[in-house]
Amino acid sequence: MQDHPPPKISLLAGVWKILTLKCDESTGLVSDGFERDLRPMERWALRMHLISCRPCRRMRAQFNLLHQAASKLAKSTHTDTPNNDDHPSPDNQTP
Amino acid sequence: MAKRPWPGSPKPGPVTQPKKPTQNGFDPQQLLQDHGNALHAYAKQRLHRHELCEDVVQETLLAALQSANTFAGRSQQRTWLIGILRHKIADHFRKASTRHEKPLSALRDGEGTLGLYNKRGKWHPSPKNWGHAPADILEQEDFWRIYELCRSKLPPTLAECYVLRELEEISPAEVCKILDISPTNLSVRMHRARLLLRHCLETNWLTD
Numbered sequence: 001m002q003d004h005p006p007p008k009i010s011l012l013a014g015v016w017k018i019l020t021l022k023c024d025e026s027t028g029l030v031s032d033g034f035e036r037d038l039r040p041m042e043r044w045a046l047r048m049h050l051i052s053c054r055p056c057r058r059m060r061a062q063f064n065l066l067h068q069a070a071s072k073l074a075k076s077t078h079t080d081t082p083n084n085d086d087h088p089s090p091d092n093q094t095p
Numbered sequence: 096m097a098k099r100p101w102p103g104s105p106k107p108g109p110v111t112q113p114k115k116p117t118q119n120g121f122d123p124q125q126l127l128q129d130h131g132n133a134l135h136a137y138a139k140q141r142l143h144r145h146e147l148c149e150d151v152v153q154e155t156l157l158a159a160l161q162s163a164n165t166f167a168g169r170s171q172q173r174t175w176l177i178g179i180l181r182h183k184i185a186d187h188f189r190k191a192s193t194r195h196e197k198p199l200s201a202l203r204d205g206e207g208t209l210g211l212y213n214k215r216g217k218w219h220p221s222p223k224n225w226g227h228a229p230a231d232i233l234e235q236e237d238f239w240r241i242y243e244l245c246r247s248k249l250p251p252t253l254a255e256c257y258v259l260r261e262l263e264e265i266s267p268a269e270v271c272k273i274l275d276i277s278p279t280n281l282s283v284r285m286h287r288a289r290l291l292l293r294h295c296l297e298t299n300w301l302t303d
Contacts, residue, residue: 035260063289065232069238
């Protein structure tokens with residue numbers, strides 16, 4: 001992660017973002033949250049938007065569910081049979 | 096042959112050894128029999144295309160036989176093989192990504208929002224409430240069936256990102272390297288993949 005820092009945002013742009021974040025950008029940020037740490041401005045913008053937007057709160061919950069589903073699947077298949085998540089992989093990412 | 100050796104007679108030669116081929120103690124046939132299905136199932140969940148999975152599994156077994164002496168017995172054979180398979184899958188995406196590279200703009204333009212938002216960036220068909228607690232949903236067989244279906248329908252550019260990130264759990268920086276894309280491109284692709292999956296699940300699963 002260190003070699004790809006998130007894009008820098010100026011203060012003004014940050015405040016503007018907090019005030020005007022739209023739904024498509026908001027789910028973009030939710031999605032980015034799985035890839036990297038959000039910048040404080042982004043976190044605030046997202047938080048403010050989610051307070052007032054129920055569809056986006058649903059989206060976030062559903063993205064979370066997808067993420068859980070994927071990691072459950074990953075865990076189960078790293079050992080042997082699918083749908084068997086009781087055995088987390090003893091072998092991690094390293095080759 | 097079954098005679099008791101004389102005291103002081105030469106030791107029985109390799110003939111009496113049980114037939115265990117290959118110098119490293121791996122029998123290809125046995126390897127395939129023991130792990131073939133599991134490896135194939137693993138590949139199937141990531142690559143979806145049958146013949147492609149067979150290729151990758153074959154490469155894996157070949158690599159396993161070639162490097163059998165590096166298998167130190169630290170992990171189980173299965174785990175070791177899956178480790179190799181994961182590299183082969185990543186290799187596959189690495190090679191494939193140059194073939195269908197799309198410019199970023201193609202992901203961003205009008206179609207990039209997948210028709211889920213209106214012009215002002217608001218949800219057009221508002222996302223439905225899925226109703227159940229996440230833990231319950233993940234127990235439902237229907238959910239997993241549709242999830243697999245939807246995942247197999249993702250366009251290849253998105254599917255490769257999604258598999259590497261979410262199923263192989265490789266770090267974003269590493270995925271960018273493997274696919275030779277920028278972090279922004281990865282972020283856009285992941286966002287699209289999630290939106291598409293979510294949308295597909297909602298339309299197919301809830302109305303089922």
